[in-house]
Amino acid sequence: MTIQRKNIKSRSPIRQLIEESKYASRKLIFNGQDIRFESEQDLESYIEERFEDIFPGLNLLARQYTSANQRCDLICTKKSNKQLVIVELKNQFDRYIISQLIRYRKALLLEQPFSELIDYSLLIELIAIAPKFHEDNHTDKEACKFEENIHLLTFNIELQNETSKFKILGKEHEINLPICGLLDANTNFSNQNHLLIPEIGFFASRLPESHTNCDRDFLLLHSLFMRQPMVKHWTTNSNKILYSTGKGENSKKLAEITNTSRGLYLYLWLPSRVKTNVKLPLARFGLVCEKKCSPLALASTVKWVVCTNDTVDLKEEPNRFVNNGLCSTTRQGMPKWSKATCYLEKAATYSPNTRSLVNKLFEDAKQPLDFQDSDFWEKIQNNMPTHLGWYVDLAINSWNYRLRQQAINNTLPT
Incomplete structure (x- = not known):
């Protein structure tokens, strides 16, 4: 199945080159405390590329789908019953993710896109994915009448034997991207490989x-x-x-x-x-x-x-x-x-x-x-x-x- 991406106006060759360059230069960032993707778009790209491994029970229908001025990260269905699943991704700490998902739910219910692939008579599942969640996210979830259909999934990136691992739902997935800013614990100024000037x-x-x-x-x-x-x-x-x-x-x-x-x-x-x-x-x-x-x-x-x-x-x-x-x-x-x-x-x-x-x-x-x-x-x-x-x-x-x-x-x- 062809995944629908965000609608993009035709680009000139230089704009296309800029976009391709940004994609080719993707990397992970060590910010002094943890390792993360350089941008939320990079996180989305990684999830899309590994979607079958990370969510074997789901089909990915669209990425960056816009409905009623609401832009959904990922639109999916359960393979078992065509139940709609909306996924929102955050690359860093955020406290408003529940309200976003609820808005996306309403917009998609009104428009009902992909009607031949989605059974809109079933309850909609909402999934939030982030490295951590603010307490307000849990409060908003508890106050929502769709509480049982909202799932908060945390992920983290760990370095294991010089290879970065994306950990979610109790499983590990390899990330083949360089890490910017991560130095070996023994690195010092006597190491001439880092001090050429x-x-x-x-x-x-x-x-x-x-x-x-x-x-x-x-x-x-x-x-x-x-x-x-x-x-x-x-x-x-x-x-x-x-x-x-x-x-x-x-x-x-x-x-x-x-x-x-x-x-x-x-x-x-x-x-x-x-x-x-x-x-x-x-x-x-x-x-x-x-x-x-x-x-x-x-x-x-x-x-x-x-x-x-x-x-x-x-x-x-x-x-x-x-x-x-x-x-x-x-x-x-x-x-x-x-x-x-x-x-x-x-x-x-x-x-x-x-x-x-x-x-x-x-x-x-x-x-x-x-x-x-x-x-x-x-x-x-x-x-x-x-x-x-x-x-x-x-x-x-x-x-x-x-x-x-x-x-x-x-x-x-x-």
Whole structure:
């Protein structure tokens, strides 16, 4: 049976090439705590490719099927009785998956697609698949009259003998994808396979001894950045490493690591508030971690997100009891110091271009980002990731989105 995919308008050769390139370069990501797919689309692709092995009792009818403006990840039927099964996939933590499934159920009941293959007189089964579920998911399930037909399935990815395994429903399935950011436990700076540039070795030798495994954290970040397309690294006076397309002021920048008398800091180019018509509103932000955390460890907790073109000066740290932890702003209105839980709100509020960019970067979430709803921002702040790896992911996603846009704008006719 031919699987119906999301309807895609005819693409030009360059657009097709971009899509094929993205597919060919799929990889897993180690974010400092666990291994996951790089995107939700990659998770969907993996499930589709291994569908018969993972769900031997189901037939897959469609992927990314849209009904009444509701986009379903997977539409399936039970082989035994043609009972409709709707599957929603999440690549990371999510708290609204039950409400999504219920909306999909209603939309499909009204439209009744694939009527020759689905028996709509039977109850519809709803399956949510995610690495973990928020307590609200269980609460929503218990409050739903379809509770017995809702199933929450967790998965995890483990590394076994240098091979990654996808574990779900008590079974293991091999994943033949490279893992980005995962270093061997014994990796250190004496390993010349990872240190081909003398300047990096000299920089690493100056890392503070107060942070355990700081050299390994540095190498892991360096590996992550250098795996991105068009990224090169540049050193300045052996106390700064810049990850960008070039040294010039107009070059595209991804990240910077500085090691000065003021401390060791990671800077990332992240979405920022803008007042002008900037298509890709990005700015340089310094990440200030909690005192006991390594400033380069992906699992470290970020305390402040500082918008600055200079070095971070902790003497300027705002009083946490004054003005909600905010201080002066940039010319574009972005607070120079933002609490980690408030960063996204301060960057996107009153900045339509930033909201548009954030929506594109977070399109995997599928939950509409209602920037005008105060309750939305309260929920975001209560669940905003604060580990350093999340910000690194955001910077990398922004970088790759920027390159895709450049390829389209420079190559396609207007």
